[in-house]
Structures are given as structure tokens and as C-alpha cells.
Amino acid sequence: MDAEAPMLAADRVSLRFGGVRALTDVSFDVGRGEIFSIIGPNGAGKTSMVNCVSGRYRPTEGRILFGGQDITRIGTSRRAALGIGRTFQNLALFGHMTVLDNIMVGRHHLLRSGFLRGMAYWLGGAQREELAHRREVEEIIDFLEIQHVRKAIAGTLSYGLRKRVELARAVALKPKLILLDEPMAGMNLEEKEDMARFIVDLNEEWGMTVLMIEHDMGVVMDISHRVMVLDFGRRIAAGAPEEVLADEHVKRAYLGEADEVVQDQGEPATA
Numbered sequence: 446m447d448a449e450a451p452m453l454a455a456d457r458v459s460l461r462f463g464g465v466r467a468l469t470d471v472s473f474d475v476g477r478g479e480i481f482s483i484i485g486p487n488g489a490g491k492t493s494m495v496n497c498v499s500g501r502y503r504p505t506e507g508r509i510l511f512g513g514q515d516i517t518r519i520g521t522s523r524r525a526a527l528g529i530g531r532t533f534q535n536l537a538l539f540g541h542m543t544v545l546d547n548i549m550v551g552r553h554h555l556l557r558s559g560f561l562r563g564m565a566y567w568l569g570g571a572q573r574e575e576l577a578h579r580r581e582v583e584e585i586i587d588f589l590e591i592q593h594v595r596k597a598i599a600g601t602l603s604y605g606l607r608k609r610v611e612l613a614r615a616v617a618l619k620p621k622l623i624l625l626d627e628p629m630a631g632m633n634l635e636e637k638e639d640m641a642r643f644i645v646d647l648n649e650e651w652g653m654t655v656l657m658i659e660h661d662m663g664v665v666m667d668i669s670h671r672v673m674v675l676d677f678g679r680r681i682a683a684g685a686p687e688e689v690l691a692d693e694h695v696k697r698a699y700l701g702e703a704d705e706v707v708q709d710q711g712e713p714a715t716a
Contacts, residue, residue, distance in 0.1 A: 446527075450513030452477045452622055452654045453498065458507035460493055460678075467493040468504070468678045475622070480648050480655040482665045482686075485675035486698055491658045492534060494675065495624050498656065499531050500524045511622070530620030532611045534627045534658075540600025544610050547599050548585060551617030552578045585613050589643060605636040612640075616647065623647065625657040629664055637661065641668055662690065674698065 451474035460468040468490045475481040483491045496502040498509055500521035508517045516524055530551075538547050586595050589609050594602055599610055608628065615623055628644065629637045641664050647653045659665050665672060666686045673683040676698040682689045689695055 446511070447513030450510070451475060452479070452512060453656065454510040455494070455497070456508040456510065458494070458497055458504045458509065460490075460497060460502060461505045466678050468497070468675075470507070471675070471678070471680050472507075473673050473680065473683060475654060475656055476670075477654055478648070478652070479670045480644065480657065480668055482657045482659055482669040482672045483675060484659065484662070484665055484672060484689075488677075489675040489698075490678040491675055492626060493678070495531070495626055495656065495658060499529060499624055525618060525620075528619070528621035529624065530615040530618040530622070531624035532608075532615050532626055532628060534630060538599045538607055538611055538614070540598070542599055543596055544591060544599055544602070544613075545582065545586070545595050547610055548582050548613045548617050549578065551614040552582065581619075582617060585616050588646070589613050589616075590639075605632050608632065608636075608640070609643075612643065616651075616653075620653060622654045622656060625655060625659075627658050627660065629659060629661050637664060644668060666690070 453475040455471055455473050458468055458471045459466070471490075471494060473481075483494060485491055493502060497504050500516070500519065500523075504517060508515055510516065511524070511527060511529065514527075516527065539550065542550075586592055589612065591606065591609055591613065594606060594610075599607060602610065608631075612625075612628065615625075625644065628640050632640065644655060644657070645668050648655050657669070669686050671684060672686045672689045674681050674689055674692075674695050676694075681694045681698060682692045
């Protein structure tokens with residue numbers, strides 16, 4: 446990874462689903478140590494952009510670079526190994542598993558003990574490795590203040606706690622870049638304040654670069670270093686939060702007539 450390059454760069458990314466354009470010629474970069482937010486009306490292409498970064502979608506045109514390395518054509522698991530983690534707008538937990546086991550899943554690609562060492566588990570190798578991973582997971586559990594539900598079945602938890610568990614699983618990956626798709630969605634004010642605090646601490650204390658989609662403009666203004674606005678799949682503004690939200694194009698995108706907002710086909714309605 447090139448230490449001089451931005452943590453993430455999108456170079457003229459376009460994405461089509463048949464004849465429908467979800468993204469058109471979108472370029473931006475995210476510096477190391479930034480909290481960078483993507484905002485825009487429903488159907489603007491925000492989740493499509495994050496899916497291109499995570500590897501779920503492959504751009505029709507353009508490139509995605511991570512630390513200067515072109516990752517456009519590599520798969521999601523390889524991107525995870527490089528240090529890209531994410532949460533989802535719609536929860537993707539294993540509802541039948543405990544909180545602890547869900548978070549341990551996030552450590553899977555970091556396990557190094559193979560089959561033969563696994564057979565010799567009680568002789569020490571794999572056992573020591575698992576204990577080391579458990580210690581790291583317990584640190585994440587303490588950080589996100591979910592000790593009281595660590596043994597609970599994930600599917601039985603409140604929505605706010607499940608969002609926190611999903612964040613814990615993404616953090617367990619030890620990512621350099623973490624992609625957060627509407628981390629505050631469906632939360633009450635207290636839960637939002639807690640989540641915002643966790644994101645800032647991950648950025649400032651854990652050294653994670655953050656790329657976030659978020660509709661709550663109060664949160665965006667409070668914690669983002671820079672903001673990009675998408676509308677109908679095109680970038681219409683980027684810069685400091687206060688500058689972007691004062692932009693006339695941005696105001697029109699958010700305050701225009703309802704029938705001007707067209708949902709992208711092929712991606713979630715809230716993308």
C-alpha cells in the first residue's frame with residue numbers, strides 16, 4: 446500500500462443496470478484518518494457507490510483504488526483481507542448465533558491455523574490463536590458497551606443493539622477503512638448519540654478511516670471531515686460539511702419537487 450496515496454479513490458466510476466444508470470462518472474478520494482460522508486436524496490446512488498467500493502458491484506466504467514492499488518476487479522473477500530470492512534443498511538447478522546459468535550465471524554480471515562494444526566488443537570497452536578482472537582473480540586465488546594448481551598442470541602436483541610453488534614463484527618475485521626451504510630437508521634436520539642461517539646472514537650483512537658452513508662444531517666455536520674453529495678447518480682458537490690450544505694445545487698436536490706426524485710433500479714430504495 447502506497448503511504449502517499451489516499452486511503453480510497455474512485456476514478457470516474459459509472460455503473461449501469463441494463464439501460465439504467467445508477468452512477469455516472471463519479472470521482473472522489475478519502476484521505477487517511479478521515480470521516481467522509483456520502484449524502485443525497487433517496488435513489489441518488491449512495492449505496493451503489495459503497496457497493497462498488499466493497500466489491501459487491503463491479504463498475505461498468507472507471508476504477509476503485511485502495512492505498513494506490515487498483516482493486517476494481519478483485520472480490521469482496523480479498524478486499525476484506527486488504528483491510529476494508531463494512532456494515533449494511535439492512536442488518537446482516539446471523540440471528541440464531543450469539544453476539545460473541547457473530548463478532549468472531551468477523552475474525553475468520555485472520556485465523557492462520559490450518560487443518561493439521563486444528564487437529565492438534567489441545568497441543569497448543571490453534572488453541573493459543575483462538576484465545577488471542579477472543580481477547581481482541583472482548584476488547585471490542587467492552588469498547589461498544591455490549592458486555593451485558595455478549596452471550597445473548599443476536600436475533601432476540603433490540604434493533605439498536607443489533608446495529609451495534611454489526612458494527613462490532615465489522616471492527617473485528619481490523620479494517621483500515623470501514624464502510625458504514627446508514628449506521629443511525631431506525632435509532633432513537635440516545636442510540637444515535639452513542640453510535641456517533643463510537644464512530645468518532647474508532648476514527649480518532651483506533652485509527653480507522655470511515656466512509657459513511659447517512660441521512661441524519663445533524664450527525665453528518667457534527668462528525669464528518671468532508672462530505673460528497675450525489676444526485677441521480679452524479680456528484681454535485683464535495684467539500685467541508687458547512688460549505689456543501691450551503692451549496693444551491695445541494696439545496697435544490699433536497700428541497701426540489703417530490704416527483705423529481707427517481708429511484709435507481711437495481712439497488713435498495715434508500716441508496
